[in-house]
Amino acid sequence: MTPATPRRRGRPSRTESADTPAARDRILAAAREEFSERGYDKASVRGIAKAAGVDSALVHHYFGTKEQVFEAAVTLSFGPAMQAPQAVEEGPLDGVGERLTRFVFGVWENPATRTPLLAIVRSAVNNEAAAAVFRRIIATQVLRRIADRLEVPDAELRAELAAAQLVGIAMLRYVIKVEPVASADPEQIIKRVAPVVQAHLTAPS
């Protein structure tokens, strides 16, 4: 309660010490871990609470339902990928294909950002509630913002087809691991893929 304490949520439930911003962060970290390791189906609010050393009620207090806890965990894990619209915005439109492609490779090539992304993809592929959360986040936080930057008709469809090229490469390279794409030099792939992403986003119809 000193001025140095970060704001966030005020006072939670039952025991004083559980009811702090630190507890909230601990729950979120435990949720991310639980969903990563067990997938959406097998993860439980109870397991998350246990790992965070709090009561299940406190998890519900801060985040709501299991689906809402998942959304908070996805938002956290997906944080680095959510910078994609900045990569689009921060330069001229005619370099957007390369900037976006490099950005996406950067996120996937780094194990620290890849691991949580893989966990989200696995959950979304397997569970409809998880897919709905993922869908909402990528539609509103990523694709729509990229589309807003383009001054072309069908901007959202274009953003999605460009994203599809990048998602497909991620599937084949990092998830299924088919050769030669799994071991190819990223620069070789970027050279071929950046023009495709550029064409999807800006080429005349």
Next chain:
Amino acid sequence: MTPATPRRRGRPSRTESADTPAARDRILAAAREEFSERGYDKASVRGIAKAAGVDSALVHHYFGTKEQVFEAAVTLSFGPAMQAPQAVEEGPLDGVGERLTRFVFGVWENPATRTPLLAIVRSAVNNEAAAAVFRRIIATQVLRRIADRLEVPDAELRAELAAAQLVGIAMLRYVIKVEPVASADPEQIIKRVAPVVQAHLTAPS
């Protein structure tokens, strides 16, 4: 046992009569069903045997390990998609992008072929052994054969980047179901995607 009796279900378990092509087909159908419904992790040889009305030993006799049963089931489910190389081969190279894109859409748009494909994708995303089987099949049965038809350098990498575009669209449209791509008219998507697939496969480096 009259000639009018449809083949398929012959006679049940262990006894002599189980060891027939009909029993093998029944096991394979049960395996496909079991892997579709439960995913690779939760499926078991025992469950497959039970659904087929045979002993587990007969499943092992015909197919080997769980992984090998999965491979046989994937090969069956993936049958329609394995015609892709024909779509590539059956016309001039300059129409290959459109032929391949139309072919892939045809497989995914038809619920009868989409459902088993989705089940394979889910298993492959979640389980490393299932991913290895899937990887081997798409590498040897699909991508390599498409690459053989192309007379360009880096043919395999090109085939994979083209496949990545189509895989990514399938993920966003049929698995994650992000709008607008999930509900877009297939012709609208084909019009934008066929040139990309063509460029990956045949454009000069």
